[in-house]
Amino acid sequence: MAKFEILNTDSDSAARRAVLTTAHGKVETPVFCPVGTAGAVKGTTPQQLKETGSALILANTYHLMLRPGIETVEELGGLHKFMAWDRAILTDSGGYQIFSLNQLTKTDDDGVEFTSHIDGAKIQLNAEIATNIQNRLGADIIMCFDECTPFPCSGSQLKKAVERTIRWAGRCKQTHTNSSQMLFAIVQGGIDLPLRTHCASELVKLDFDGYAIGGLSVGEGHDNMIKTVNSTTKFLPQDKPRYLMGVGTPADIIAAVKAGVDMFDCVLPTRNGRNGFAFTENGPLRLRNNAHIDDTAPVEAGCDCYCCKNFCRGTLRHFFKTKEYLGPILVSLHNLRFYQRLMTKIRRAIEKNEFADWAAEQLKTGS
Amino acid sequence: MAKFEILNTDSDSAARRAVLTTAHGKVETPVFCPVGTAGAVKGTTPQQLKETGSALILANTYHLMLRPGIETVEELGGLHKFMAWDRAILTDSGGYQIFSLNQLTKTDDDGVEFTSHIDGAKIQLNAEIATNIQNRLGADIIMCFDECTPFPCSGSQLKKAVERTIRWAGRCKQTHTNSSQMLFAIVQGGIDLPLRTHCASELVKLDFDGYAIGGLSVGEGHDNMIKTVNSTTKFLPQDKPRYLMGVGTPADIIAAVKAGVDMFDCVLPTRNGRNGFAFTENGPLRLRNNAHIDDTAPVEAGCDCYCCKNFCRGTLRHFFKTKEYLGPILVSLHNLRFYQRLMTKIRRAIEKNEFADWAAEQLKTGS
Numbered sequence: 257m258a259k260f261e262i263l264n265t266d267s268d269s270a271a272r273r274a275v276l277t278t279a280h281g282k283v284e285t286p287v288f289c290p291v292g293t294a295g296a297v298k299g300t301t302p303q304q305l306k307e308t309g310s311a312l313i314l315a316n317t318y319h320l321m322l323r324p325g326i327e328t329v330e331e332l333g334g335l336h337k338f339m340a341w342d343r344a345i346l347t348d349s350g351g352y353q354i355f356s357l358n359q360l361t362k363t364d365d366d367g368v369e370f371t372s373h374i375d376g377a378k379i380q381l382n383a384e385i386a387t388n389i390q391n392r393l394g395a396d397i398i399m400c401f402d403e404c405t406p407f408p409c410s411g412s413q414l415k416k417a418v419e420r421t422i423r424w425a426g427r428c429k430q431t432h433t434n435s436s437q438m439l440f441a442i443v444q445g446g447i448d449l450p451l452r453t454h455c456a457s458e459l460v461k462l463d464f465d466g467y468a469i470g471g472l473s474v475g476e477g478h479d480n481m482i483k484t485v486n487s488t489t490k491f492l493p494q495d496k497p498r499y500l501m502g503v504g505t506p507a508d509i510i511a512a513v514k515a516g517v518d519m520f521d522c523v524l525p526t527r528n529g530r531n532g533f534a535f536t537e538n539g540p541l542r543l544r545n546n547a548h549i550d551d552t553a554p555v556e557a558g559c560d561c562y563c564c565k566n567f568c569r570g571t572l573r574h575f576f577k578t579k580e581y582l583g584p585i586l587v588s589l590h591n592l593r594f595y596q597r598l599m600t601k602i603r604r605a606i607e608k609n610e611f612a613d614w615a616a617e618q619l620k621t622g623s
Numbered sequence: 624m625a626k627f628e629i630l631n632t633d634s635d636s637a638a639r640r641a642v643l644t645t646a647h648g649k650v651e652t653p654v655f656c657p658v659g660t661a662g663a664v665k666g667t668t669p670q671q672l673k674e675t676g677s678a679l680i681l682a683n684t685y686h687l688m689l690r691p692g693i694e695t696v697e698e699l700g701g702l703h704k705f706m707a708w709d710r711a712i713l714t715d716s717g718g719y720q721i722f723s724l725n726q727l728t729k730t731d732d733d734g735v736e737f738t739s740h741i742d743g744a745k746i747q748l749n750a751e752i753a754t755n756i757q758n759r760l761g762a763d764i765i766m767c768f769d770e771c772t773p774f775p776c777s778g779s780q781l782k783k784a785v786e787r788t789i790r791w792a793g794r795c796k797q798t799h800t801n802s803s804q805m806l807f808a809i810v811q812g813g814i815d816l817p818l819r820t821h822c823a824s825e826l827v828k829l830d831f832d833g834y835a836i837g838g839l840s841v842g843e844g845h846d847n848m849i850k851t852v853n854s855t856t857k858f859l860p861q862d863k864p865r866y867l868m869g870v871g872t873p874a875d876i877i878a879a880v881k882a883g884v885d886m887f888d889c890v891l892p893t894r895n896g897r898n899g900f901a902f903t904e905n906g907p908l909r910l911r912n913n914a915h916i917d918d919t920a921p922v923e924a925g926c927d928c929y930c931c932k933n934f935c936r937g938t939l940r941h942f943f944k945t946k947e948y949l950g951p952i953l954v955s956l957h958n959l960r961f962y963q964r965l966m967t968k969i970r971r972a973i974e975k976n977e978f979a980d981w982a983a984e985q986l987k988t989g990s
């Protein structure tokens with residue numbers, strides 16, 4: 257059984273419609289994964305998350321490693337049982353958080369040593385440890401340990417990080433033992449296209465279950481990001497899933513699907529939801545605005561989410577003004593459903609071989 | 624059609640099993656009402672609240688009056704639509720909050736003037752205004768405006784408050800126009816039994832749809848409270864519902880049902896839930912405790928709530944330690960279900976005419 261089966265390709269773009277078969281169900285791609293940082297997609301129950309149409313969610317190895325700790329997750333029955341999520345889960349390698357959140361005390365060809373932002377403990381992480389930890393957590397898709405560079409970044413630092421990322425990916429593959437988990441490699445290289453090409457080509461030689469594009473959406477801007485994605489996907493195999501990490505806005509996702517990307521994760525729907533910022537087809541809605549005081553309309557007319565079917569903007573505004581947590585919960589649910597509806601529209605457009613036109617229309621109206 | 628139909632009475636106590644018919648469905652009594660202070664039972668969606676078995680919830684007139692304001696609730700379609708709750712709602716009169724939360728700038732026989740704790744605005748409230756506001760909100764059960772006294776309280780202050788409460792109840796009844804709403808009077812009098820008797824007797828002469836016992840659970844202690852309830856219910860008509868406001872612990876509720884009380888409301892299940900404190904048949908559980916780090920048991924074995932069916936104590940402890948809001952949500956849901964299961968057991972025991980024995984057993988094991 258093919259783990260990744262392409263059902264349709266768009267004749268006017270690189271977009272593909274596929275099914276990824278995991279140990280916890282089939283995932284229709286292009287797919288959007290809500291982020292369950294420390295074991296929960298903030299403020300939502302797994303039941304509510306299922307109702308938004310989510311088939312695959314992300315959990316952060318770094319956060320779980322620090323709290324409650326890998327051994328505890330194992331003792332509690334592994335990640336699926338711990339999170340009460342019986343659909344597919346993807347864990348990242350921890351690289352991104354280590355390079356962005358921490359005081360790195362040592363980085364060398366072996367790996368990194370960092371100081372925990374929780375309790376100051378010194379922790380070592382490298383290819384072998386990151387893979388072993390993810391094997392123990394038991395997600396359906398796990399990621400290679402990579403070196404993430406900031407933006408902007410000097411050419412020599414970028415090159416060094418890419419070489420390490422390639423070598424570490426080889427070590428991750430050597431270490432990976434659990435065949436029920438797919439191991440994805442991560443292409444690095446900033447917005448340096450030849451470096452991205454080199455990184456992609458070397459990783460492809462090692463033959464992974466899928467390929468992620470990391471190190472983007474860190475300040476380079478939409479156009480640089482899409483140019484890099486477009487260039488990189490050309491060097492990735494057609495028959496393996498492609499995952500653009502930490503992306504993005506609806507416009508980012510549509511443009512990246514056009515470039516041949518299959519998977520996305522982002523905190524935007526829940527982070528914005530917590531702040532009273534709702535996504536709609538007609539653009540963003542700030543629910544704290546006075547304009548919504550006596551607004552009896554739902555967040556988005558025609559939306560089938562729990563929030564839109566039951567609550568009006570006036571009530572939501574009141575919840576945000578009075579700090580009732582039901583406001584963040586409801587708008588997070590709406591935003592997650594908005595993203596899942598967007599992915600459904602993307603998949604339908606590819607199935608009908610109308611994606612390029614549909615995408616052009618969407619990007620024009622500024623979704 | 625009788626609005627309050629008694630189905631069974633316990634032969635060894637004053638406990639009754641009845642059905643209260645409201646404009647938004649039948650309420651099986653004895654009933655526990657979760658508290659939706661400002662239009663939401665904190666952290667729970669109406670759907671989740673229904674799944675706990677809640678048939679009647681309380682909303683606070685005082686909080687809604689200040690934010691978003693009565694006119695706004697009306698513009699948004701009335702309280703049921705505003706809260707997205709299609710079952711029964713009860714609103715209090717605002718008296719309790721005004722006397723406990725605010726800088727009272729004037730109290731006289733007409734009513735009170737107070738300074739809003741939100742924006743410092745001067746607001747007047749009296750029997751007519753409180754009734755009119757509750758008529759406009761549109762709850763199924765509304766309460767008379769009463770004067771709440773602190774505990775302890777001088778005999779003369781208590782007596783004055785009781786006389787005012789009686790006079791204000793008469794004015795509320797005169798003002799009340801919406802026959803689809805039941806109007807309940809509130810018996811005051813602290814723990815002064817003759818004063819309680821006087822207040823109850825005078826209110827009964829005015830003939831209300833139900834009678835509440837207010838001004839308890841304010842520091843007088845379980846025994847004083849139950850003694851007062853026992854004494855007061857004797858002077859209330861058999862054929863009208865009796866409501867003990869703001870009460871309480873499982874033990875308080877069982878003892879008050881024994882004294883003939885039909886209705887309860889309390890923030891304990893949600894407030895304790897938010898703090899990681901779970902109710903169980905075997906006593907309270909503090910989920911933050913280190914003992915639960917690798918605890919794979921549910922909060923309460925055999926509980927049919929969403930939390931217990933899906934999450935173990937170890938995960939819940941992790942959510943509280945990492946400030947994931949899913950922890951408060953899940954434990955609030957468990958506690959609300961715990962209270963509803965308690966009420967079901969109370970109703971079954973009365974139906975079987977075994978309530979007195981069952982209650983004695985429960986109170987012995989310290990529930």
